[in-house]
Amino acid sequence: MIQTEHCDLCEFPKRDLKKGLTCGLTNKKPDFEVSCPDLKFSNSLKEYLPELLNQIVQLEKRKASIYLNLGLFAGIGLLILFGSYPYLIQNFKQTFDPEFSYLNWNYFLSTLLLSFVGIRLILMGFWPFNNYRKELKELQSEKSKINMVLKNYGIKMETLMNLEKK
Template sequence: MIQSKHCDLCEFPKRNLKNGLTCGLTDKKPDFRGFCSDIKFSDSFKEQLTELLNQIGQIKKRKTSVYFNFGLFVVIGLLIIFGSYPHLTEYLKKAFEPEFSYSDWKYFSLILLLEFVGILLLYMGFYPFNKYKKELNKLESDKKEIELVLKNYGIEIETLTNLEKIKKRHHNKAVYN
């Protein structure tokens, strides 16, 4: 396990260009195995964790609309592409005949435009879907890294965030009383 991942969650790390990462308590490089007995999770880490979990929740709320739009645009795009394909091949064959008229050219252009619209609809379905998946995977990956570190201390993310909520409630009660 990389010690810097533990130190990123702690209140005591020191970083500088000369020495790199050192512990603020011992002024030495981290040398523990598995877990640090002196770790104290920083308030900034707890805030970042809460923000991370909120971001994951917000993205997951968009799941239904993203999947619906994906399905809708892809189905319509494919229907347009496959529906106009036979006409496209017909006019492509005609294009190499000497009797290819101006009206044939207009229909051919219209069918090409339809094919382009179908491809554009596919893009409109796939791009937001891929963006959604990448955002969610990145945030879930960050969460898993934190979970791996917290596992060494026998702490689950939900426990840590619930403790913070309880502390805030007690603090708010003390302020209002």
């Protein structure tokens, strides 16, 4: 068991560069196995929990728009890419077969630019999607770490938040 996860939720941790993490009550390094007998949950934790849960709820509310954004931009980008591909190949061949032509070169560059626009649209769909997944994963990881520690004390997150309100 990692004691620092318990101490991060407590009101009494002391940290310094020489000794590292010590308990503010015992002035010793934490040495418990499963749970600390002196743990007192900090007020900042009690304030942080509703904020954490609210952030997760707010992020999950954006889920539909994020997926719609991904589908819309990626779909349009793929349509442009696959639609412009035959013209890109055709204009490439006409530009360099049998002799170079500036007019065909311009057509080729136009279809190449159109392909880059398609790729950019696909990326515009995936960028917010990846950020959403990364942020949600971080918040849920934080929540599960706190829940694992609270489980050792037989306390649920909701119970701890309700104690704070009383």
